[in-house]
Structure formats: structure tokens, C-alpha cells
Amino acid sequence: SIPLHEELEAEVATVAEREAAIVFGSGYAANVGTIGALVGPGDTVFVDKYAHASIVDGCRLSGATVVRFRHNDTDHLARRMEAAAPGGVRLVIVDSVYSMDGDIAPLPRLREVCDAHEALLMTDEAHALGVIGRTGLGVEEHFDRRVRVDVKLGTLSKAIPSMGGWVAGSAELIGHLRYAARPFLFSAALAPASAGAALEALRVLRAEPERVTRIQGYGTRFRELVSAGGMRTGDSETAVVPLIAGSDESAYDLATTARRLGVIGLPVVTPAVPRDLARLRIAVTARHTDADVELAAEAFLKAAGECGLLAG
Structure with missing residues (x-):
């Protein structure tokens, strides 16, 4: 050293x-x-x-x-x-x-x-x-x-x-x-x-603690938007927000559809997560903006709708 x-x-x-x-x-x-x-x-x-x-x-x-x-x-x-x-x-x-x-x-x-x-x-x-x-x-x-x-x-x-x-x-x-x-x-x-x-x-x-304030605010805002739109986010309370799809196949479909709509969410499937709780793991950052968060939430919700994954 x-x-x-x-x-x-x-x-x-x-x-x-x-x-x-x-x-x-x-x-x-x-x-x-x-x-x-x-x-x-x-x-x-x-x-x-x-x-x-x-x-x-x-x-x-x-x-x-x-x-x-x-x-x-x-x-x-x-x-x-x-x-x-x-x-x-x-x-x-x-x-x-x-x-x-x-x-x-x-x-x-x-x-x-x-x-x-x-x-x-x-x-x-x-x-x-x-x-x-x-x-x-x-x-x-x-x-x-x-x-x-x-x-x-x-x-x-x-x-x-x-x-x-x-x-x-x-x-x-x-x-x-x-x-x-x-x-x-x-x-x-x-x-x-x-x-x-x-x-x-x-x-x-x-x-620069203001970076932490931003990431916490963006995490809360993204979680609120996708939850209100009918997506399951589990018990997340941080900048890590799971978009729970269910089966492994559903998670892959959601990731593919979201990418076509211009946003990237990487699928996490078994054995990394329990069976039937496959998801996309989304992480907001301090470099994002309010507009980025809203655009991403809208795109993921649209993708989830096309995949039949929205509650209600």
C-alpha cells in the first residue's frame, strides 16, 4: 500500500x-x-x-x-x-x-x-x-x-x-x-x-450534502408516481425502487417494453429474488432532475400497462 x-x-x-x-x-x-x-x-x-x-x-x-x-x-x-x-x-x-x-x-x-x-x-x-x-x-x-x-x-x-x-x-x-x-x-x-x-x-x-437531499426527494417522488399509477414497489423507502412484475418472464417483458419506450430498467429474477417476485430494480441518482423522474415514471407505467401489470 x-x-x-x-x-x-x-x-x-x-x-x-x-x-x-x-x-x-x-x-x-x-x-x-x-x-x-x-x-x-x-x-x-x-x-x-x-x-x-x-x-x-x-x-x-x-x-x-x-x-x-x-x-x-x-x-x-x-x-x-x-x-x-x-x-x-x-x-x-x-x-x-x-x-x-x-x-x-x-x-x-x-x-x-x-x-x-x-x-x-x-x-x-x-x-x-x-x-x-x-x-x-x-x-x-x-x-x-x-x-x-x-x-x-x-x-x-x-x-x-x-x-x-x-x-x-x-x-x-x-x-x-x-x-x-x-x-x-x-x-x-x-x-x-x-x-x-x-x-x-x-x-x-x-x-455537498445537498446531493443527498436531492436523491432522497427523487426516490420519494418516483415511488409515489409509480405506486399511484398501479405498480407494486414493495416496502421501498429509499432511492432503490423495485417495480415488481411477478414472474421472471413478466420482468423480462417489462424491461424490453420499457427500453423500447426509452428507459432502462434491469430485470432481477430468481434466484436473486423469491419466486413470483421478479422485478426491475430502479435507482434514482442525484444527477437526475424532476423532469427525468417524471419522464421515467410515465414510461415505466406505460410499459407496465402494455404488459398487463398494473393493479386494478
Whole structure:
């Protein structure tokens, strides 16, 4: 690594509001490496049913006992923890914002359950950083910093338009990961160009919070327009808005029709989402305009109408 990597890690720690941070080559590597460094045989990890594949893979590779709980269902999590074998480290892992649904993890209640069962809480901020919270700092800021997580992780390839993954926490945690997270220890450092791009993007995020205000407003407006027109958007409350089509074939048809009408929405089908919940995943950005949002909503609604997917 070079001094640029140290600058990036310091900036990540500042944005994450933590003592220290470490940067991996990808978000996938960050999850796999961090989970494997925190838990192993004899430990138990509790994972939301809709958690990202990198979290699931990291849990399986760690050798720890893996227990899944229903999506955003903290009561079910509590019951699973009560039924689990005692002993070892207990780790709960959730996405802050779920990539396919755009809904937010119930952080305050998760913290309560973890504290009651002496478990660590880890959040993946991949789709939260730059998107939720008053200034885009993620799920803790979204909940007015009423609670904190033990391990905060994210990517540099979503709202931050570069490459890489990161973990932020105490100096003790980050020091441990530098020597115990194998994807960090045995991989080349992030390319300097990617590190530099990520560093500048993080600085822009802190310097221009109005970008976050715009993206939150556009997400709400797009969701309101398509919902009012008869499209299902699930429980989305962020800039990630699913347009639920139903079958895989219906999602492909909707994407093809929408493209013909001048808008692009990429289909997400099984096994990435549950059967009969295939959808187009739409993400608004701060670079869009009010006119863009209205045009896109109109085009997607027209496409859905042609495909027979509008409610009522």
C-alpha cells in the first residue's frame, strides 16, 4: 500500500464516524474476510433472510453455525437466538438498506435484541452510504444516532463511484482485521486510481450534502408516481425502487417494453429474488432532475400497462 490508501482509510473512518477503518479490494472481499475473522467453529451467526450473497458466503466459509431469520423480523430473530446453542461468539448481520427491495433495517430494535442476547451487530452499508441519513452517512444517522453498531461495513462502488470495500470500527477491531482477514492479507491493495477516486467522492459527500437531499426527494417522488399509477414497489423507502412484475418472464417483458419506450430498467429474477417476485430494480441518482423522474415514471407505467401489470 501507499500513503494514498492511508488517506482513504482515514476518510472512511471519518465518514463512518469510527476510530479506524480498513479498505479491501471489493465489498465481497470485505464481507468474506471480516466475517471469517470474527467468527468460526463454535460460534453462531444470525443472518437476515435477504442479506447479500457476500454475507451468506462469508458466513458459510467461516465455519460458524449459520442461523437465518425472517426479513426484518426482529421478534423471529429473538426467538432464533433463544433457541440457539449457548457459548461462543454471537454475531448478527444485516444490510442497512436491502439492495433488491430498498427497505431499511430496523436498527434500534436490532440493537435491543443483540444487547439482550449478548451478540455483536454488524451492518452492511453498501446501499445506505450516500443515500439515507440527513447527510448521507447511513443507517445510524437515519435513526438520529440513537444506537451504534459494533461493525460497520460498506462498498466504494455504489453511491461512491469507484471500487473496493471497507470496514470501520474500533482501532482494536481494525488492527485484528489487518492480520486475520485473509482477503485483505493475501490480496493486492486497491489500485491507486480507484483509491483516489473513492477518496475524492467521499470528500464530495461530506462537502455537498445537498446531493443527498436531492436523491432522497427523487426516490420519494418516483415511488409515489409509480405506486399511484398501479405498480407494486414493495416496502421501498429509499432511492432503490423495485417495480415488481411477478414472474421472471413478466420482468423480462417489462424491461424490453420499457427500453423500447426509452428507459432502462434491469430485470432481477430468481434466484436473486423469491419466486413470483421478479422485478426491475430502479435507482434514482442525484444527477437526475424532476423532469427525468417524471419522464421515467410515465414510461415505466406505460410499459407496465402494455404488459398487463398494473393493479386494478
